[in-house]
Structure formats: structure tokens, C-alpha cells
Amino acid sequence: MELRHLKYFIAVAEELHFGRAAQRLHIAQPPLSQQIKKLEEELGVQLLARTKRVVELTPAGKLFLDEARLTLQQAERARRIAVEAEQGMRGRLRIGFVTSACYSILPILVRRFRRLHPLIDLELVEMTPSRQIEALEENAIDTGILRPPVGSDCLAVKTLLDEPMVVALPSDHRKADQKAVALKSLLEDAFVLFPRHHGPGIFDVIMKACHQAGFTPNVSYAPNEMQTILAYVAAGLGVSLVPQSLSGFHPNSIAYRPLRGDRVRLELALVQKRDDENPLLKNFRALASEVGMEYASQFRKTM
DSSP states (O other): OHHHHHHHHHHHHHHOOOHHHHHHHHHHHHHHHHHHHHHHHTTSSSOOOOOOOOOEEHHHHHHHHHHHHHHHHHHHHHHHHHHHHHSHHHHHHEEOOOGGGGGGTHHHHHHHHHOOOOOOOEEEEEEEEHHHHHHHHHHOOOOEESSOOOTTTTTEEEEEEEEEEEEEETTTTTTTSSSSGGGGGTTEEEEEOOOOOOHHHHHHHHHHHHTTTOOOOEEEEEOOOHHHHHHHHHTSSSBEEEEEETTSSSTTTTTEBBBBBSSOOEEEEEEETTTOOOHHHHHHHHHHHHHHHHHHHHHHHOO
């Protein structure tokens, strides 16, 4: 039994006339009669009672008509879903992200993507950069949002945001009243930083900046979460360098100041497999770039 047989039967059942049904289907009447007869033979059931003047549905035909309509509706739904999936309008997208992305573009990106693509199910998983790379290689996620470097030739990296780093100081710090702070002036301070295995991107950027300023920072505390780093700074346990997007936390306890001299910047990037042609991912990547550029414009206005 083919879908066209159901379509033919529905037309005859609704018209109760083979001639009108044939015209509606744009086929000749004899082939239509043959197809209906073939359908009945295949089912082993008489669906239509025919006389020279009248065509009527049998009791079995009436019940079969309801099911035939449902089957065609379901087939059309299946076709539509397949087309929408091919066009990147429907499906599931698994996204890994680093915690710090939550304080910049991730909420905006997710909200806008869900509004534009309501039929796509987003699965968000908080992961360290190294775990995201493993998950991509294992096909456990479709894309990741992390701080480079990536260090894998099979992954494509697209920068979404390149934001300045600022100094986070306890509000009673000796440099808190300055408009900008020279990094080398903090060489005697205790630093609160990510451990490298947890956030190699941000750790390496900070270490490089400190070395260029002529010192190696004295890391007294190395919590795994950015919120904890800021809490330690707010408690007066040390200083840190953080992305500018985090400068709204603990405003009464932390003074955020730009660096004097050469600016230190930190990337946030979208990572995916190089050969991944998932249309859902293509739409997400395009929107992520757009949101990143809009967010970056905020930094240019404040600099």
C-alpha cells in the first residue's frame, strides 16, 4: 500500500464519484478505478460499494477513511519536519560553554536564538575548555564556547568576542582610587587566578602580561570558578585580572580599573569540528558572530 493509494481513496470517498475524483486528481478514470481495486485486494476488504449510479462507503470504508486521512497528515508532518531539519529550523543542538561566557554573550545569544528558532532544542552544558575539546572529538556536543587556545587540528575556531581585561582590586586597595593601574605596580600583591588546567586560555594571557611587565604573579588562591575568584577579591584576599564583562560583580567591594599601557585582551571563541555541516550549527554560528560584534561595541564605547 502506497501513500498515493490512500490519496486516491480519499478523493473517491469524498466525491463518491469516480469521474469527479479523477478530475480532482488530474488522472484518467480507468487507472483510478484500477488503483482502488488494487488497494481493496491488498487489504482483503471492500471499501466502496459500487453500482452503475451510486458509489458508497462500506462500514469498513468509513473507518478506513478516517485512518487514511490521519496517515496522510502524519506523512505530511514527517515530510515537513525533514525539510525543516535540512534547513536548520528544527532539531537539537548540544552546546558546551565556559562559565565566564554566562556573563557576556551567552544569555543574549541563547535568548535570541530561541526566539528565532523555536523548534530547535538547545542543550547547554557547562564545561572546562579541555572537556569541551574532548566532548567535540567524542561527538558528545555539537559546538563549544571557550577561551582559546584549542590545540586540535580537527577543530575550527571562530572568535566571537575579543574583550579587554581589567584589574579587579579590593575596594580599599592602595590603587583603587586610580583611573588606570599599571600591572607592574601589583608585583608584590597576592593574586587570585584560575588554575591552568581549569582555564588555560585566561591563565596564559594573564601570565604573559605579568611576565611582560617584569614579574611572575604570586598566586595565593586558585579557585575553579570565576564567581569565587571575585568573592576572594571582594574579601580582600588578593587582586586579579578578569574580563571586562565581569566588572559588575560586587560593585561595593571591588574596584575594576583598566590597565595602563598595553591593553590585555581575552578571546571568547566558538569551536566545532571542521567537517561538521550541521545546518543547525550554521545558523547558530552566524547568530553568535552577530551577537559577539554587538556586544564588543559596548567595549569600544567605554574605552
